[in-house]
Amino acid sequence: MSDLSLIRNFSIIAHIDHGKSTLADRFIQICGGLTEREMEAQVLDSMDLERERGITIKAHSVTLYYTAKDGKTYQLNFIDTPGHVDFHYEVSRSLAACEGALLVVDAAQGVEAQSVANCYTAIEQGLEVMPVLNKIDLPQAEPERVKAEIESVIGIDATDAVACSAKSGIGVEDVLEALIHTIPSPEGDIEAPLQALIIDSWFDNYLGVVSLVRVKHGRIKKGDKVLVKSTGKTHLVDSVGVFNPKHTETADLKAGEVGFIIAGIKDIHGAPVGDTLTLSTTPDVSSLPGFQKVKPQVYAGLFPVSSDDFEDFREALQKLTLNDAALQFEPESSEALGFGFRIGFLGMLHMEIIQERLEREYDLDLITTAPTVVFEVVTKGGEIIYVDNPSLLPDPSMIEEMREPIVRANILVPQDHLGSVITLCIEKRGVQHDMIFLGTQVQVVYDLPMNEVVLDFFDRLKSVSRGYASLDYSFDRFQPAKLVRLDVLINGEKVDALALIVHRDNAAFKGRQLVEKMKDLIPRQMFDVAIQAAIGGQIVARSTVKALRKNVLAKCYGGDASRKKKLLEKQKAGKKRMKQVGSVEIPQDAFLAVLKVDN
Ligand SMILES: Nc1nc2c(ncn2[C@@H]2O[C@H](COP(=O)(O)OP(=O)(O)OP(=O)(O)O)[C@@H](O)[C@H]2O)c(=O)[nH]1
Numbered sequence: 260m261s262d263l264s265l266i267r268n269f270s271i272i273a274h275i276d277h278g279k280s281t282l283a284d285r286f287i288q289i290c291g292g293l294t295e296r297e298m299e300a301q302v303l304d305s306m307d308l309e310r311e312r313g314i315t316i317k318a319h320s321v322t323l324y325y326t327a328k329d330g331k332t333y334q335l336n337f338i339d340t341p342g343h344v345d346f347h348y349e350v351s352r353s354l355a356a357c358e359g360a361l362l363v364v365d366a367a368q369g370v371e372a373q374s375v376a377n378c379y380t381a382i383e384q385g386l387e388v389m390p391v392l393n394k395i396d397l398p399q400a401e402p403e404r405v406k407a408e409i410e411s412v413i414g415i416d417a418t419d420a421v422a423c424s425a426k427s428g429i430g431v432e433d434v435l436e437a438l439i440h441t442i443p444s445p446e447g448d449i450e451a452p453l454q455a456l457i458i459d460s461w462f463d464n465y466l467g468v469v470s471l472v473r474v475k476h477g478r479i480k481k482g483d484k485v486l487v488k489s490t491g492k493t494h495l496v497d498s499v500g501v502f503n504p505k506h507t508e509t510a511d512l513k514a515g516e517v518g519f520i521i522a523g524i525k526d527i528h529g530a531p532v533g534d535t536l537t538l539s540t541t542p543d544v545s546s547l548p549g550f551q552k553v554k555p556q557v558y559a560g561l562f563p564v565s566s567d568d569f570e571d572f573r574e575a576l577q578k579l580t581l582n583d584a585a586l587q588f589e590p591e592s593s594e595a596l597g598f599g600f601r602i603g604f605l606g607m608l609h610m611e612i613i614q615e616r617l618e619r620e621y622d623l624d625l626i627t628t629a630p631t632v633v634f635e636v637v638t639k640g641g642e643i644i645y646v647d648n649p650s651l652l653p654d655p656s657m658i659e660e661m662r663e664p665i666v667r668a669n670i671l672v673p674q675d676h677l678g679s680v681i682t683l684c685i686e687k688r689g690v691q692h693d694m695i696f697l698g699t700q701v702q703v704v705y706d707l708p709m710n711e712v713v714l715d716f717f718d719r720l721k722s723v724s725r726g727y728a729s730l731d732y733s734f735d736r737f738q739p740a741k742l743v744r745l746d747v748l749i750n751g752e753k754v755d756a757l758a759l760i761v762h763r764d765n766a767a768f769k770g771r772q773l774v775e776k777m778k779d780l781i782p783r784q785m786f787d788v789a790i791q792a793a794i795g796g797q798i799v800a801r802s803t804v805k806a807l808r809k810n811v812l813a814k815c816y817g818g819d820a821s822r823k824k825k826l827l828e829k830q831k832a833g834k835k836r837m838k839q840v841g842s843v844e845i846p847q848d849a850f851l852a853v854l855k856v857d858n
Pocket residue numbers: 273274275276277278279280281282313314315340341342343393394395396397423424425426427
């Protein structure tokens with residue numbers, strides 16, 4: 260197919276759980292991409308972990324052929340995008356490949372902050388945004404109210420918004436018809452030299468690096484020699500094709516189309532996302548504007564429970580970065596935990612996912628330290644350094660000024676819950692920037708310390724608003740703040756891996772909460788365990804885990820062999836996620852106690 264007027268490239272943007280993936284599955288079904296049997300729930304979420312958690316992590320593209328009511332067959336290329344705030348950058352990437360976007364809004368829930376943010380990104384990138392009201396099968400659906408909300412909150416015309424139920428299938432064909440008329444076809448010149456944008460690259464164990472590209476001009480086929488503009492390297496194209504949604508090779512990819520290229524590249528750094536491809540015969544083709552590089556927002560130390568696993572751990576991380584360009588790591592050594600890695604993540608969800616993948620796919624037992632954001636420190640010598648590890652904070656006498664990262668947070672909340680959301684923002688040291696009443700919802704804009712936001716703010720926000728408030732935020736600036744390091748001592752020994760950077764005004768309070776929480780999380784041992792919190796050498800809180808009484812240990816001796824074995828196994832299992840620090844065994848939970856103290 261080479262008639263550009265018969266191609267539509269679009270993304271689906273929506274808040275989590277508003278039904279993107281379900282709608283995508285319906286499209287596939289209507290266009291006959293898969294048989295009923297292959298139509299296993301949520302085909303697009305192909306990673307096991309994605310399916311289990313019911314969230315979309317990686318962007319996927321699907322090419323479908325739809326015969327419309329006008330009798331013509333259209334090529335629909337759609338890209339599914341993740342909805343969670345941690346993966347926001349994937350959204351803008353996907354949008355760069357499209358001329359339009361469907362804004363899917365749950366007709367029972369209404370507009371949420373994430374959809375607003377993504378919608379603005381789409382509009383900024385010049386896309387045609389087409390609103391779709393989903394879940395109209397639900398009795399509590401209020402399509403008219405939600406239409407009005409789309410107009411007042413986002414500011415786009417929603418009078419003709421198509422209503423559908425992705426679950427039952429009602430109205431889904433109308434969505435396809437509407438998108439053919441609303442979303443413009445791509446522009447491009449098939450006869451011009453190849454110019455293609457890499458939207459995504461990932462590592463496949465069998466195929467090597469697979470790159471998803473949008474061809475702007477020209478064409479590419481198997482056997483071509485492709486030039487990666489940023490690296491200057493050329494590679495022989497092994498195959499090109501589309502996902503329909505199965506991996507399907509095609510003769511070529513042409514201007515206006517979206518598909519994959521496999522060219523024997525060994526790791527994703529060889530085909531960087533946002534890069535431009537051309538043919539080796541036309542090296543002068545200009546580069547397309549790429550994407551903003553993503554920077555990790557949260558850092559944590561990860562340490563193998565058994566030091567023998569260190570090399571395996573390194574290998575596993577190297578393999579994961581083949582897949583996940585956002586993941587960054589460097590070796591870290593801790594007096595308490597030995598050798599490990601300091602890893603940068605996009606957010607807490609990203610961190611959980613990586614930790615889970617390391618444990619499941621690579622069979623590693625790891626201890627994670629409390630996550631932290633990056634602080635900007637000006638030394639007395641006038642040097643600016645970035646600290647992503649509290650234990651590496653210079654001595655206070657060397658510090659001229661400390662600055663913490665501030666985010667601009669957009670919160671959408673129904674009026675009824677406004678009060679509790681504001682209370683929460685104040686508790687988190689937020690400064691109000693703006694408040695706009697939009698129908699039944701209120702949009703509040705706060706500047707908040709990132710440190711307070713990344714840890715548990717999202718969960719707290721959900722709970723104080725009974726699930727109704729939604730959040731979108733992005734880094735704004737570094738701002739001077741009174742920050743101190745809070746050290747934790749176990750039986751008098753400072754444990755570097757437990758140190759935190761906190762605000763001075765609530766440092767003592769945080770210290771008390773932390774030692775109390777840790778007392779509950781550290782199991783009783785054969786001796787008393789003293790837990791202390793200190794600021795600059797001064798103890799601000801203390802609690803004690805009392806020793807076990809002797810007769811409890813008596814069980815370990817005598818008795819029959821099988822019982823003894825069971826006991827040993829139990830001990831071993833219990834040891835799994837524990838780390839010996841000095842003479843004290845500390846479980847994983849205690850390292851993350853700070854995440855649990857705020858409530
Ligand atoms: N009643 C009803 N439920 C729906 C409809 N569409 C989707 N759902 C349900 O809503 C939930 C979320 O749907 P998904 O398609 O996974 O949502 P998503 O937006 O893709 O979520 P992420 O992939 O995490 O961003 C699922 O339990 C679906 O079964 C609908 O039209 N009606």
